[in-house]
Amino acid sequence: MRFIIYFLYKLLQVVIVIFLASIVSFFIFRLLPGDPTLSMLDPRLDPEARNEILRSFGLDKPLYEQFILYLRNLLRGDLGYSFSFVGYRVVDIIFGPRLVNTLILMSSGLALSAVIGTLMGLFIGWRAGSLLDRILTGSIYMFFSAPVFWTALIIQFYLGYQYKLIPISGTSSYIGAEVDLITYALDYARHMIGPLLTLSIFFVPSYFIYIRNVVADIRSEDFVSTLKALGLSEWRILRNHIFRHVAIHTITITTNQSPLLVSGAVFTETVFGWNGIGRLLYESILKTDYPVLQGIFLLTITVVVIANLLADVAYYFIDPRIKRGLR
């Protein structure tokens, strides 16, 4: 019961933010200077024909009527038609193979980084102050500072162009060809190596730095000395006691990464030609495809707030203090 109230409270916040986002995404594309129809319609077009097209998109009605229409359609899950993919619905463009590609890439990238970063942070933090710690912690800030698009370029250049170890670009070599599932999956995985490596270099430092500091702090706490005095092995203290503290932080960092997730997706997908939502965003910007941009804008905000909601739920179960001290 307590959990349901907690959950509903958090859910209400999510609904408010998504509602705000839908308002903003409507007005941002209409109130700012620039004529979206210019990119799509030939300026030399006869004004009659131009008005006809505007009417077919409902762009001739007053703003408030457009807004009501937009909200009604949004509730039905209708985001209108794309400007650049003529004849395609925005919903079909976004919720298709592109989203699947992005979800596969980003979730495996994040999971890989969370595991590597947390474990590294755990073991290095336990040995804080040692030579290994100095070297690793000092150099990890360099990786932390490298812009993700440059990391992607370097990996693509050296592993792809120079040593030909990974495919240079794309999601699959078998587009339009009939192949069996295993061949396809292996090829898909090979295309994922470059992007995954990029994302790991991008995400691991945050996990590592944060967890290292947490563990270095915990190490000097009384309960650790007590456990040591009781004769527990280092491994058991790490596994049974410290790991539980650290798991909460791993979730926090993962939630805080969600805005970075978007830039990671945009740059990595653009450089490696990964056919996902990030690249779609970039291409839609170049083509000023406002309906698709609107859809991606709403999607990213929804993902961020839902990630936060899931993290809150996870905290509820991992951290017993939340259960006791509910607001």
Place this chain on the structure above:
Amino acid sequence: MKKIIPEAIFHEISLRVGLLIIVAVLVFSLAGVLVTPWNPLESRGDILQPPSSNHLLGTDDLGRDILALLSRGVLTSLFIGLVAAATTTLIGLLIGLVAALYGGVLDAIIMRIVDFLLATPSLVLAMILVAILKPSIWNIVLVLAVTSWPGVSRVVRAHILQILSSGYIDAAKSLGAGLKHIAIKHVVPASLPIILANMVTSVRGAILLEAGLSFLGLGDPSTISLGTILFYARRTAALASGAWWTFVPAGLLITVIVYSLTMISLGVERLLSRERVYRY
């Protein structure tokens, strides 16, 4: 979020290291301008030449000298970063100040807007805004400021609330000081250190965001920033023809600048957290 502070290893050494690197980058850039005193956008002969005594860092696919481009690019990136961060800080400070001082409904509304903007990935918002506005340096600065003030506002507001609850503000109030007086004479001076510390982080964010936008070709096409150089390199045959010098140094410079700013902000944070013990 808990601040990322590595203990023991860096102390204020990180501050010194950071400042040293930024000075070195500036010296490199100014020396670069002196060595290549021509218009960096003009072709200097052969295309895609590797580094040699003629062209210290080689040439790109249009025959432009890479060192000439880099030395101007560094200055542009730093300039945009600083101006954008100053604007961000100013907007964030004012809004945070208003929210903290007036409180109530106004505070609640401002903070909900801040929450919403913090949940919006700034890159997406920045890309959309830049695409709609004309890509010029000032629009880029505007977009950087618009997308990053909420973080500053949140920090400033929290800090000011803390100051407002301290004894000397009560004393000033009891002596009949008005809101404006308290804000200008007490609150702003007391929060200057934290504002400055935050500004370093803002510069870092602005430089990265500007580089990213330029890398995607959404920057000001008439100026050279480090991101634009990477955009040119990627758009042309530089990667396929093995011309590493067209993109390795530019990215390395961004990394080094961002690294030095990270070190500076770590150092400043460390100084502040030590000083606060005495101050409050």
